[in-house]
Amino acid sequence: MSKGQKIAMWVISGLLAALFLFAGLTKLLMPAKMLAQWVYAPWFLTVVGVCETLGAIGLLIRRLAALAAAGLCGIMIGAVYTLVAHHMNNQLPTPIIVFILLILVIFLRRKESRGVSAPATS
Numbered sequence: 001m002s003k004g005q006k007i008a009m010w011v012i013s014g015l016l017a018a019l020f021l022f023a024g025l026t027k028l029l030m031p032a033k034m035l036a037q038w039v040y041a042p043w044f045l046t047v048v049g050v051c052e053t054l055g056a057i058g059l060l061i062r063r064l065a066a067l068a069a070a071g072l073c074g075i076m077i078g079a080v081y082t083l084v085a086h087h088m089n090n091q092l093p094t095p096i097i098v099f100i101l102l103i104l105v106i107f108l109r110r111k112e113s114r115g116v117s118a119p120a121t122s
Contacts, residue, residue, distance in 0.1 A: 024052030
């Protein structure tokens with residue numbers, strides 16, 4: 001992997017980590033009145049908030065980044081479903097772009113891990 005690709009991967013991973021950390025902590029700290037706008041149970045939004053927060057941390061750990069990005073892709077699929085179900089189609093580009101960036105992180109992390117050879121055992 002080239003130096004430019006590594007820099008791009010870390011910048012994208014850092015920005016996505018910041019996004020998901022903000023989104024996850026917001027869901028965890030949000031008052032119950034604000035949760036009422038969604039039809040989901042408060043415990044479900046707590047689970048999503050925990051997953052987003054842990055996923056954000058996982059994006060910054062080299063060995064976990066691809067797995068964290070894959071899990072966050074599931075969250076983004078759920079976000080797209082929620083927006084479509086609530087007829088909020090004007091907000092659809094954001095989770096779709098985030099989904100594409102997460103796929104890019106998976107691709108680059110896998111490419112990086114294939115490029116690094118395991119130490120030779122003798």
